[in-house]
Amino acid sequence: MQIALTQKLATGSGKTLSPAQENVHPLFDWTANWVKVWANSRTEDMLIVLNNSTRFVVAIYPIKKKELKQMDSIIKDAIANTLLRINVNPELVTAYMEQIDSFTYVKNSNRKISGYLTQAANEVVYEVYDVFDGIKASGHVIDDTVGYRFNYLVVNGPGGSSNPVCPYETFLAALSSHYGIQAYNYQALELLVTLDLGIYQAVRRLIVPAQYTFAQLHDVLQSAFSWKNSHLHDFSFYLKKSAKNKYKRPDLSLVMPAIYEGYGEVIDKQQVSDYLSKYKQVYYTYDFGDNWQHEIKLVRTIENYHQESPYLLEAIGQTPPEDVGGVPGFIEFSQILADSNHPEYQSTEKWAGYWRPVLNDWEKRPRMIRL
Missing domain, CATH: 3.30.420 (Nucleotidyltransferase; domain 5)
Structure with a gap:
């Protein structure tokens, strides 16, 4: 050289x-x-x-x-x-x-x-x-x-x-x-991530490398949902699937070092593929105040993937603005913005800033997620 x-x-x-x-x-x-x-x-x-x-x-x-x-x-x-x-x-x-x-x-x-x-x-x-x-x-x-x-x-x-x-x-x-060798050739995961907002669901379908760590997956989810990465987060794992799991203590938690007090494991180099194949239900929680719980489902494992990733395949539903008050606060926020005669309409619209209730065309478009 x-x-x-x-x-x-x-x-x-x-x-x-x-x-x-x-x-x-x-x-x-x-x-x-x-x-x-x-x-x-x-x-x-x-x-x-x-x-x-x-x-x-x-x-x-x-x-x-x-x-x-x-x-x-x-x-x-x-x-x-x-x-x-x-x-x-x-x-x-x-x-x-x-x-x-x-x-x-x-x-x-x-x-x-x-x-x-x-x-x-x-x-x-x-x-x-x-x-x-x-x-x-x-x-x-x-x-x-x-x-x-x-x-x-x-x-x-x-x-x-x-x-x-x-x-x-x-x-x-x-x-x-x-x-004469493929530029990309690795095991990848297709994930379906759903954020239930009560009045609709924000859904992102993603391709990520199987060897990704949960720290990297956190970065992908922040980008895919347009969060600002300004709050704490963790991952919760359940051995049995149940609609009540989001209200129960998980079988395992991966938490940030800042909140670790002997509960769960600290997010480090754990690979996503090792956990999604073992646990039946997985949640990514962002902002423990608003408590945004994203359910992560493994759709399929792709053994020989020859494209770039992480990749956003599909985006449905707008993400709420940060610090809106969780699902109850977002429902009230949405109702106020839908009624221009509401006494709090102008102040709420001003607080919302550039936030819009629907995704732009470019936000829906499949694209690479650059970390």
Whole structure:
């Protein structure tokens, strides 16, 4: 693999730069930089690496100068982990990694690539701010997938603004074509999630990877139902199915660390597939004040799924606004908005803001859920 280094990274890493080779396969032609993240005296910088032809980006944070001596393995692991983070076929990832048997470092002399690299770095730095929230990582744990979301953006390709590309699509297409291996091949679950609101049901039909954790499923449900992730949540499991279960103590609960007091298990790395196959009824409860209980049903298991996910297959029914007062409060809220002569109509409409009682066409449309 040939990686062009900026002057800063070449100096910091102490790498000896070789003459650049012109006949390098595009999949193995990258450029890297060592970027300062914080404006203060903190020394946790970021290593960012960009595939020149597809604009696919890998970022590693935090990276200190002494760790640049292991740059070969750090970059290789980061590329593999970033691909796996976006659920790429492990067989394809392994094939690519096996062909990266050595690294050649050269001087970066492409000003256009440098511009793209700077743009990517600026985007990913904001992701670092969001993920780490200005807090120093405990124990200096390296996050080598922190830049994966950048690859979902549409950016200028090798031809400039006339040739926009979506980096992950372009890179995966090139990988799949080069090795003759499907980009995606994994076990997936089709889920039917129902939020009973008394006057109607809000329903979302989803495809998620079977190896997803409940922490990841929580993120999917927040997006699918347009919640704001501003309240506590848990998952409740029942061995026997009953309409009364939502009022009963569950056989098992997975709870957030913030509310764990020896009750249930803390949500960690438990896989969704392990629990949905065992328990007959599962609820995801969001906001213990409003108590929004979403029933999760496993529709089917798909053994060899060749598409991206998580994916929203179907959306029916609008989600209530946050903090409306649970099902009773939402029913009263809906009745007031349906009657323009109600004395509380104007104040309720103002409180509702941009909330609308029906889903827009784009909200109903099947789509990828980007986490």
